[in-house]
Amino acid sequence: MLASGAEPLRVGGQAVIEGVMMRGPDRWAVTVRTPDGDLKSLTTVHRSWLRRAKPLAWPFVRGTVTLFESLVLGLKALNFSADAALAAEPADQAGQAGQIAAADVTKAVQPPSDRPAPDDARPAKRQPGFGPWQTALTLVLGLGLAIVLFVVLPHAASIYLGAVAGFDESDLSFHLVDGLIKFGVFLAYVWGIGLIPDIRRVYAYHGAEHKAIHVFEAQLPRTPEQARPFPTWHPRCGTAFIFLTLAVSIVFFAAAFPLLFSFEGWGRVARALLGAGLKTLLMMPLSAAAYEIVRAAGRPKAGLIWRIMVWPGLALQRLTTRQPDDSQLEVAFAALEAVLARSGEPVETFKAA
Numbered sequence: 001m002l003a004s005g006a007e008p009l010r011v012g013g014q015a016v017i018e019g020v021m022m023r024g025p026d027r028w029a030v031t032v033r034t035p036d037g038d039l040k041s042l043t044t045v046h047r048s049w050l051r052r053a054k055p056l057a058w059p060f061v062r063g064t065v066t067l068f069e070s071l072v073l074g075l076k077a078l079n080f081s082a083d084a085a086l087a088a089e090p091a092d093q094a095g096q097a098g099q100i101a102a103a104d105v106t107k108a109v110q111p112p113s114d115r116p117a118p119d120d121a122r123p124a125k126r127q128p129g130f131g132p133w134q135t136a137l138t139l140v141l142g143l144g145l146a147i148v149l150f151v152v153l154p155h156a157a158s159i160y161l162g163a164v165a166g167f168d169e170s171d172l173s174f175h176l177v178d179g180l181i182k183f184g185v186f187l188a189y190v191w192g193i194g195l196i197p198d199i200r201r202v203y204a205y206h207g208a209e210h211k212a213i214h215v216f217e218a219q220l221p222r223t224p225e226q227a228r229p230f231p232t233w234h235p236r237c238g239t240a241f242i243f244l245t246l247a248v249s250i251v252f253f254a255a256a257f258p259l260l261f262s263f264e265g266w267g268r269v270a271r272a273l274l275g276a277g278l279k280t281l282l283m284m285p286l287s288a289a290a291y292e293i294v295r296a297a298g299r300p301k302a303g304l305i306w307r308i309m310v311w312p313g314l315a316l317q318r319l320t321t322r323q324p325d326d327s328q329l330e331v332a333f334a335a336l337e338a339v340l341a342r343s344g345e346p347v348e349t350f351k352a353a
Contacts, residue, residue, distance in 0.1 A: 018201065018328075020209055020335040021077040023070075029338035030077040033331050041338040042080045046073070063291025064284050071139055147280050149189065150246070154181040155276045159268070169275050170258050179250030186246060190239075190319045200322060205331065207232030208324035210317075212332035217300075222336060224329040232321035233314045236298040240313025244290035245283070247312070252286060253279065 019032030025048070031041040049069045050057040056065045158178040159168075167173045193199045214230035215222055234240075261278060294313075297306040324332070 018205065018331065019077070019080075020205055020332050021074065022209065022212075022332075022335045022339045023073060024339045027339055027341075028073050028077075029335050029341075030080050031331050031335035031338060032080070033327070039331060039334045041334055043338045043341055044076075059292055060285065060288045063288035063295075066291065067287065068139070071142070075138060147283075149185055150182055151279050151283065152276050154178050154185060155279060156272065157181050159272055169271055170262070170264070172254055172258060175250070175254040175257055179246070179254060182250070183246055186242065187316075187319070190316075194319060203320055204322040204324045205328050206237075207321035208328040208332040209335075210234040210237065210321065211324065211329060212336050215333075216336060216340075222333045224326040224333075227329050227333075232323060233317040235302075235307075235310050235314060236294060237313070237317055237320075239317045239320045240297075240310050241287075241290060241294050243313035243316050244293050244310065245287040248290050248293075249279075249283065249286045252282070 019030055021028065021030040023029075023046070027043055027045050029041055029043040031039055033039055049065050050062055055061060155178055158174055158181060161177055162168050162171075162174050165173075167177075169175075194203060208227075210232050211227040211230045212222065213234060215227050218230075220226045257278075261274075266274065293306070293309055296302060297310040299306075
């Protein structure tokens with residue numbers, strides 16, 4: 001199974017780096033297109049966290065592990081994109097930082113030499129884009145924003161509407177309203193950022209990734225011509241995963257939350273904090289359950305029931321994907337080729353066709 005992601009990066013308001021990341025069972029690769037039209041790829045051997053300890057690969061555990069692993073790899077891919085962006089800047093604009101980044105990218109895409117460089121030829125050491133602390137802080141901030149948007153905000157809005165309409169956390173109506181608001185916030189967010197031109201290009205690369213994976217799974221020649229007839233959606237997409245996580249949480253909170261947790265005797269503020277806190281803690285196991293559904297539905301011979309369960313998530317991908325052009329398909333195929341390269345092969349610099 002291959003996973004994918006794409007991010008744009010604008011440097012100095014001029015150089016735009018667009019790229020694709022794909023992940024296979026034992027390696028991940030990122031390919032970026034520089035402003036001069038070249039494609040640069042970096043492949044990294046990666047032992048999945050699921051293989052490092054058996055409990056991490058258990059059903060209903062592996063989904064949460066995979067989520068965090070994907071976030072970490074995504075930040076590493078952005079590091080490479082940032083290096084490529086600095087290397088692509090003109091020397092009079094980028095200065096010494098751009099020259100250092102160019103040297104680092106050259107090291108990344110060429111086999112290492114056995115001969116040490118002379119002391120005066122060695123590039124100065126630069127600070128990495130994301131160190132351990134920066135990575136951890138970025139993950140915490142990202143997850144915090146998600147919790148605020150999809151847990152705290154809907155819960156607070158439901159409390160306000162409940163005070164007006166006469167229901168509270170112990171009622172089924174409260175959690176149904178909470179779920180509808182949560183889903184509405186998600187749709188508004190995805191649709192709203194899709195109005196930004198740069199994000200529309202991200203969505204096109206998203207569609208290119210899906211088409212490239214469809215071609216790979218169909219065992220067809222990996223060319224833009226073969227990719228065009230395929231849809232831009234894919235059952236293992238993160239959009240389907242997010243939708244199922246929301247759907248599972250709505251059903252669980254509406255059906256089980258009033259039965260499992262009693263709010264009787266608690267004040268309004270205490271009920272609000274307790275309810276939001278419990279929902280935040282339960283989102284991880286619920287997302288793990290959603291991951292198992294997506295995993296089952298993504299099998300080539302998945303049954304009709306599984307496909308029906310993920311169909312709304314596939315429909316939502318109309319919001320998060322766009323039809324790619326041939327240049328975007330080239331980037332996706334370059335990333336695919338890089339992640340499928342045989343072990344031990346040097347990482348190549350791909351040229352645009």
